[in-house]
Amino acid sequence: MDxxxxxxxxxxxxxxxxxxxxxxxxEQTFFRTQDFPNLTNYLDQIKITSDELIQKLGKEVNILGCxxxxxxxxxKNGTIENASNLVWKESVPIIEKLKERMPMPMRIMxxxxxxxxxxxxxxxxxxxxxxxxxxxxxxxxxxIVANGKLIDGYxxxxxxxxxxxxxxxxxxxxxxxxxxxxxAYVSATGLKRTIMYMLSKYMVESRFRDVAYNDLHGxxxxxxxxxxxxxxxxxxxxxxRVMGLALANFTAFTQPEAFxxxxxxxxxxxxxxxxxxxxxxxxxxxxxxGKVKLMYSKMxxxxxxxxxxxxxxxxxxxxxx
Amino acid sequence: MDxxxxxxxxxxxxxxxxxxxxxxxxEQTFFRTQDFPNLTNYLDQIKITSDELIQKLGKEVNILGCxxxxxxxxxKNGTIENASNLVWKESVPIIEKLKERMPMPMRIMxxxxxxxxxxxxxxxxxxxxxxxxxxxxxxxxxxIVANGKLIDGYxxxxxxxxxxxxxxxxxxxxxxxxxxxxxAYVSATGLKRTIMYMLSKYMVESRFRDVAYNDLHGxxxxxxxxxxxxxxxxxxxxxxRVMGLALANFTAFTQPEAFxxxxxxxxxxxxxxxxxxxxxxxxxxxxxxGKVKLMYSKMxxxxxxxxxxxxxxxxxxxxxx
Numbered sequence: 070m071d072x073x074x075x076x077x078x079x080x081x082x083x084x085x086x087x088x089x090x091x092x093x094x095x096e097q098t099f100f101r102t103q104d105f106p107n108l109t110n111y112l113d114q115i116k117i118t119s120d121e122l123i124q125k126l127g128k129e130v131n132i133l134g135c136x137x138x139x140x141x142x143x144x145k146n147g148t149i150e151n152a153s154n155l156v157w158k159e160s161v162p163i164i165e166k167l168k169e170r171m172p173m174p175m176r177i178m179x180x181x182x183x184x185x186x187x188x189x190x191x192x193x194x195x196x197x198x199x200x201x202x203x204x205x206x207x208x209x210x211x212x213i214v215a216n217g218k219l220i221d222g223y224x225x226x227x228x229x230x231x232x233x234x235x236x237x238x239x240x241x242x243x244x245x246x247x248x249x250x251x252x253a254y255v256s257a258t259g260l261k262r263t264i265m266y267m268l269s270k271y272m273v274e275s276r277f278r279d280v281a282y283n284d285l286h287g288x289x290x291x292x293x294x295x296x297x298x299x300x301x302x303x304x305x306x307x308x309x310r311v312m313g314l315a316l317a318n319f320t321a322f323t324q325p326e327a328f329x330x331x332x333x334x335x336x337x338x339x340x341x342x343x344x345x346x347x348x349x350x351x352x353x354x355x356x357x358x359g360k361v362k363l364m365y366s367k368m369x370x371x372x373x374x375x376x377x378x379x380x381x382x383x384x385x386x387x388x389x390x
Numbered sequence: 391m392d393x394x395x396x397x398x399x400x401x402x403x404x405x406x407x408x409x410x411x412x413x414x415x416x417e418q419t420f421f422r423t424q425d426f427p428n429l430t431n432y433l434d435q436i437k438i439t440s441d442e443l444i445q446k447l448g449k450e451v452n453i454l455g456c457x458x459x460x461x462x463x464x465x466k467n468g469t470i471e472n473a474s475n476l477v478w479k480e481s482v483p484i485i486e487k488l489k490e491r492m493p494m495p496m497r498i499m500x501x502x503x504x505x506x507x508x509x510x511x512x513x514x515x516x517x518x519x520x521x522x523x524x525x526x527x528x529x530x531x532x533x534i535v536a537n538g539k540l541i542d543g544y545x546x547x548x549x550x551x552x553x554x555x556x557x558x559x560x561x562x563x564x565x566x567x568x569x570x571x572x573x574a575y576v577s578a579t580g581l582k583r584t585i586m587y588m589l590s591k592y593m594v595e596s597r598f599r600d601v602a603y604n605d606l607h608g609x610x611x612x613x614x615x616x617x618x619x620x621x622x623x624x625x626x627x628x629x630x631r632v633m634g635l636a637l638a639n640f641t642a643f644t645q646p647e648a649f650x651x652x653x654x655x656x657x658x659x660x661x662x663x664x665x666x667x668x669x670x671x672x673x674x675x676x677x678x679x680g681k682v683k684l685m686y687s688k689m690x691x692x693x694x695x696x697x698x699x700x701x702x703x704x705x706x707x708x709x710x711x
């Protein structure tokens with residue numbers, strides 16, 4: 070059977086899976102990205118993990134290629150450049166280096182753009198020509214589709230919306246030093262920072278007064294909200310406010326039919342979605358009201374990013390080359 | 391000879407011209423939009439003016455159609471909706487009404503989108519697949535081209551970047567009530583508002599202490615800057631700062647090869663462009679630095695908008711229909 074290897078390189082985890090032509094992820098696993106600060110070891114680990122998955126699948130497979138989603142990836146250059154949430158800095162020629170280990174057709178793309186391609190091929194955007202996928206993980210990513218095509222930009226770096234300044238040059242710094250940058254507020258990391266901010270701003274009791282920043286996890290914040298922890302509730306409301314405004318702003322750009330949300334922060338469910346819907350609609354221009362859907366990815370959470378990466382290779386199978 | 395009527399509906403002026411297949415505007419004129427608050431009279435005036443121009447041209451012409459650029463126009467519905475800088479409010483079915491007077495092929499589009507089409511067909515973007523036209527008139531408009539195609543959006547309202555909130559919901563209100571909206575800062579109107587702001591903030595002498603808001607004109611602000619008026623200089627610097635940040639933000643969206651600027655505010659020349667270049671580059675993400683050009687429209691200032699509108703009809707001449 071034909072199979073594509075999908076690799077999702079995230080700031081926290083590197084997910085690898087084997088994806089068939091229907092977008093089914095047949096095998097998958099992950100390792101911690103930060104366990105491999107040395108690039109050579111990291112690339113070796115991708116090769117080792119891929120081989121293990123193929124062996125585990127236990128079938129005769131024909132590997133069509135490997136698709137990679139990563140933050141700050143340039144599809145045109147085959148590189149990852151200055152990614153703020155990855156350990157290797159400057160320009161990493163990842164396609165070239167990985168092909169030495171795994172000689173096969175290979176493509177890389179901004180992780181959120183890959184996810185958007187996955188939604189078009191396999192997911193909830195099969196019939197849409199204008200939509201935006203938002204990934205809310207360690208950072209904030211966006212994959213923009215307009216006129217039925219992914220927007221890649223002049224040099225392959227379109228969709229870096231996590232670094233849009235929301236505050237006229239005021240506010241928090243992102244990992245890339247952008248003052249007021251969106252992902253400093255709206256991401257798993259942003260939510261943690263907002264917990265700290267709320268602890269500084271208010272004096273109400275909270276379970277988070279006993280938790281260090283580095284020990285904070287998204288699941289705990291959701292749990293705290295469920296228990297009525299005021300700091301957690303305020304943090305979700307604040308995150309949703311910034312995000313609602315951001316998505317309303319983005320609507321004025323390409324007027325998407327829908328925003329498709331995925332990534333760690335969406336696991337917080339209604340605690341983020343309910344205020345998000347409210348703030349989004351309040352900020353939307355009159356001409357857009359009632360026309361823009363906020364939806365979750367229909368692809369299974371754990372494998373959406375892997376399938377998106379694999380879509381990079383599946384996409385080019387249909388085309389004459 | 392084949393001719394297209396181009397109509398640019400602006401908050402201040404309505405410009406009409408006759409455009410040939412090379413994008414040459416053979417005849418043109420304008421009337422004041424606000425002189426015709428009644429829609430029936432206004433549409434009659436477009437018909438009258440068009441007829442006058444054709445008569446003035448004094449040649450046997452074959453009119454292929456009429457293209458219209460207007461703020462808040464929906465290309466899909468043929469309407470202008472809730473335009474903050476026009477006198478008629480709510481939804482105006484302009485194509486339907488104008489066709490009653492001028493039965494011919496007719497298309498309408500957001501004025502800045504029409505301008506972008508004009509730049510692709512006739513102007514400085516002939517070889518570009520990814521660029522953004524910015525119109526700086528009474529308002530702030532944007533026409534976005536990506537993958538070689540104009541971005542229209544799900545419902546024909548893409549590119550309303552003048553209503554992007556730059557301030558996390560703080561700041562000035564636009565004509566549509568958007569708090570912190572870009573066009574409240576970056577437009578001919580925005581510059582006037584900033585003169586007022588600077589007069590409130592500083593106590594330095596300025597010629598503008600003797601000028602009422604309604605008597606302020608862009609040319610006078612440029613002239614004052616040339617004479618070293620500190621309030622004028624501060625106003626240009628502030629406008630350029632907000633605009634530089636905005637264009638850097640927009641770059642993260644579609645990564646254009648160039649921004650092409652046109653409209654009244656560009657007549658201020660170096661007073662806006664020099665600080666704009668500085669602020670733009672300072673705010674640009676590392677991956678974009680040195681890759682994005684800021685340029686003026688190469689189309690003649692007075693006719694660029696007319697030619698853009700006419701491009702709506704010229705564009706569909708080449709296509710089989």
